[in-house]
Amino acid sequence: MDKEATIYVIDLAKSMGEKHAGRSISDLDWALQYVWDKITSAVFTGRKTLQIGIVGVGTDHTSNPMAKGADGYNHISILQPISQILLPQLQALPDLLRPSKTDDRDVLSAIIIAGDMMTQHCRDLKYKKTIVLITNATGNIDDDDVEKTANFFKREKIELVVLGIDFDDRDYGAKEEDKSPLKRKNEEILKKMVDLGGGEVVAMQEAIDALSIPDIRPVRPTPTYKGQLRLGDPERYDTALSIDVERYFKTSIKRPPTASAYAVREDGPPDEGLSTVHNLYKYKVKDDDSSGGTRDVDRDELAKGFEYGRTAVAISDSEQNITKLETRMGYDILGFIPIQHVERYMMLDNSSMIVGQKGNDRAAIALSSLVHALHEVESVAVGRLVKKDMAEPIITLLSPLVAKDVECLIENILPFAEDVRSYRFPALDKVLTVSGKEITQHRNLPSEDLLQSMSDFVDSMSLVHGNEEQMSIDETFSPVLHTIEGAIKYRALHPTGGIPETPEAFLAYSRQPEDLQEQSKGALTRLMAAADVKKVPPRTKGRRKYRETEKPLSGLNVEDLFRNEKRTQISPDNAIPEFKQIMQHSDDMKRVKDGIQQLASILQNWVSKSFGDANYDRVVEGLGVLRQEMLELEEPTFYNDVLRDLKKKLVAGKLGSNRNDLWYRIRISKLGLITHEVSQFSDVSQADADAFMSLKA
Incomplete structure (x- = not known):
């Protein structure tokens, strides 16, 4: 700069x-x-x-x-x-x-x-x-x-x-x-x-x-690679192509600033009352012969491990040296493919631009020839980049860019096969029967009238009118980044009090422009008529909608058998499934409350009898089931009372000493109090819920 x-x-x-x-x-x-x-x-x-x-x-x-x-x-x-x-x-x-x-x-x-x-x-x-x-x-x-x-x-x-x-x-x-x-x-x-x-x-x-409107701070371009772009091996073949190029960032993800942890230093001066928090790491491994089922180990005793799915694969330094490639700095073109074979998901990462070496006219002309050749035949190049000797190679996609002021190659890093997630969905324009027959007229398929109405509705909301465009890329900013930055800047001048309101320029991203709303009213009315949109009646508190099940050919309805079975006691050995049965097949609130009390007692019993953290996963699972059931039943108070009672006994040590790890697991599992934002029938605010999750009496 x-x-x-x-x-x-x-x-x-x-x-x-x-x-x-x-x-x-x-x-x-x-x-x-x-x-x-x-x-x-x-x-x-x-x-x-x-x-x-x-x-x-x-x-x-x-x-x-x-x-x-x-x-x-x-x-x-x-x-x-x-x-x-x-x-x-x-x-x-x-x-x-x-x-x-x-x-x-x-x-x-x-x-x-x-x-x-x-x-x-x-x-x-x-x-x-x-x-x-x-x-x-x-x-x-x-x-x-x-x-x-x-x-x-x-x-x-x-x-x-x-x-x-x-x-x-x-x-x-x-x-x-x-x-x-x-x-x-x-x-x-x-x-x-x-x-x-x-x-x-x-x-x-x-x-x-x-x-x-946020200021866009200019960034000094810094090359991330200076070297040759090669097609073939120039050391062995005279016909090989070698161009001196430089690589610069074009687009990169910017993330919001992160907070640093500080502790209040009571013995320090008033203007220096904060002290940096230093982290101390301790490593433990499972050991049945040690007290508590674990023992401490030094960092030097640990081996490097890599995640492969849900499995940790350990690899020693000697093994890692064998598998490490001996690479040399360079940028090699591996081949060319038609641009129509390039999928959009291949270019989701940061992008860079490859330009000729600064001050080297010969390199600029050579790269321009390559860019124009790719542009004319509508193709892209696949490259292999090694930034420096012994660095890991990167497989890239090089696309030509021919503009008024610049000619260059746009680079995108290609994903690994493990990075690609393939999902299969049923067709949107047909329904397949069990026998394989295609049906084009079905209640789940849109009619021609509905398709045309939706097309007209989308066209009516176009942000482009002639040569004018609303919310263009150059005039659109990230509300998250700039709102957080604005809050930090405001807090620097105003140490106390609330943060300023979100600027109108960012609020505009969260709602449709008024002129578009007015412009699309007619198309929206026709779309609602074609789709037969009806208002859903409000749900009644405490009523659960059961799924409609088809009556079996034998005439034996298993759901009715469960509903007619008057289960009164929940077994600690099968507590969660039996609690679910009571919730699903009981219309009596008295039985529901009794089931909740039984499950709460069982959860506390699991905690008190847990050897170390042996039962913690079961407790967390039970709380998760209870929370979900109370949300569906629209009775959040029952869950909140159970969680408050559990915390009270944990803090008091009535369920055993040193159970702080359990509360930590409950926090990271997001099983806190049900707030009014989650359920309209809760009277707990988000601020109260956040304060409650700290492990204090």
């Missing part, structure tokens, strides 16, 4: 604390939304080459090196020298950026001070230099040095961006009514300086509206 230096010149005059244009917050608080977003984004990246300075204009005091030598530089303070801003400096800024008690200031003088700071810091080094002025332009501006300052900015290649609060912008549609002559004059002065020195004037409303 190139070095960047940005100075924010922020108007902190008394008038910035006032509210205008019908806003519920002051001009300063409104403008600081932009500042906080940009500064927290810089802190979030952690880049040392992204440096920021802050100058306050209209401050109560004066703190700048030019105040002593010349007039006109009062009420200007350097609040943050140009440097990398870290979390401590960020959290100190809100107290500094507050409205002052004076309106005496000259923003042009503040710009000059910021320009001097920039030149002293950057000197002759290569920097991207930007000064951002944020002001409502209601103070006096001495325009004697406008041209001189603009020439200085142009000479030093400093970009000046003026964010004007309630500035007029005809292109954006922003206009302030009843604007004072002073403010109108100041806008003209600032626009003149920007036109002469280079930069732009932006209405603050436009900048604030743009905050809902």
Whole structure:
């Protein structure tokens, strides 16, 4: 990344604390939304080459090196020298950026001070230099040095961006009514300086509206392979093809930032009350001769194992060395296949692009010839990549890309056969009978009217209208990534309180656009009529729907036999199946409650008599069955009471000592309290359920 230096010149005059244009917050608080977003984004990246300075204009005091030598530089303070801003400096800024008690200031003088700071810091080094002025332009501006300052900015290649609060912008549609002559004059002065020195004037409303759209941070391209792309062996055959190429990432999966674990250090200073959590790993193996059925082993005694399905396959270092391929760095083309034989599932991983070696015209022309040849015959290449000597080989698919600005090969890593899951589904356009006869008219098959209605409905919801496209790929962002990032940035400035609401730009992904809803109403009505859609009556609490079973030819109905059998006791040896029978074939709530109490007692008995964790799996299975049955019966309170009683006795040690592992298994099996989000008949909130799962009394 190139070095960047940005100075924010922020108007902190008394008038910035006032509210205008019908806003519920002051001009300063409104403008600081932009500042906080940009500064927290810089802190979030952690880049040392992204440096920021802050100058306050209209401050109560004066703190700048030019105040002593010349007039006109009062009420200007350097609040943050140009440097990398870290979390401590960020959290100190809100107290500094507050409205002052004076309106005496000259923003042009503040710009000059910021320009001097920039030149002293950057000197002759290569920097991207930007000064951002944020002001409502209601103070006096001495325009004697406008041209001189603009020439200085142009000479030093400093970009000046003026964010004007309630500035007029005809292109954006922003206009302030009843604007004072002073403010109108100041806008003209600032626009003149920007036109002469280079930069732009932006209405603050436009900048604030743009905050809902995430910034796409450019990434410096770093080659992941530099070497030859070969077709044949150039060391043995003169006819072999060898091209010097470079490999760069084109697309890659970005995951949300992960949290780090910290512990509160009570004996530390107040500002350093967190201590990094260090993990200690202990390894155990089953041993019937040891107490507890397990014994501790050292890491050196362990062998490497690989998962093959559900089986762990152990392999020693000596065996692994035998199986390791002795490879040499290179990129070889193994063959070519028609593009129509390429399935889409083969290209689901990250993609890279293969281009000619930088500065090598011969390599660029040779690769261009290969790309065009593949493009014309509609084929792709299968390659074998070894990034460095002794590295594992990668089998790739190389597809030609011929665009206006670039010609390259797009690389996708091919999956292993074990990575592909094949599933078979019945045909959607026909039904096969037991004898193999095809039926095209069936109640489970759509009619022509239904197919046409569905086609019309899909067409009515098209996001493409002429040359305009809604939610195009370039304008679509991941709500998960940017919402989490926004929450982290907000929490850095606001350590307490709730997190901000999700921006409207991300909420739009969760609902259909209103114009499409209106546009597709007619097609949806016709589709519902063709599909004979009917409203399902609401379920009655506590009633279970039994499956309709066909009456056997013998006339013996096994379901009726189970239903008529008045089972009253559940055997601990066959508790789970017998509990299911009671739940399925009992219409008496008294018998249901009795069955639940019996199962709860059996589960606790299994825990108390368990040797180590011998019975833990049975307990977890029993809780899972009980939870599912109560969800179907729509009686979540019964399950929640059983789980609360079990936890109470576990914590009190009434079911044996050191049973914490059982509660851990219950947690990872997601067998917590049934919340209102899962069942509408539960009065347990998600927050209460999360707190309950911690093993505390």
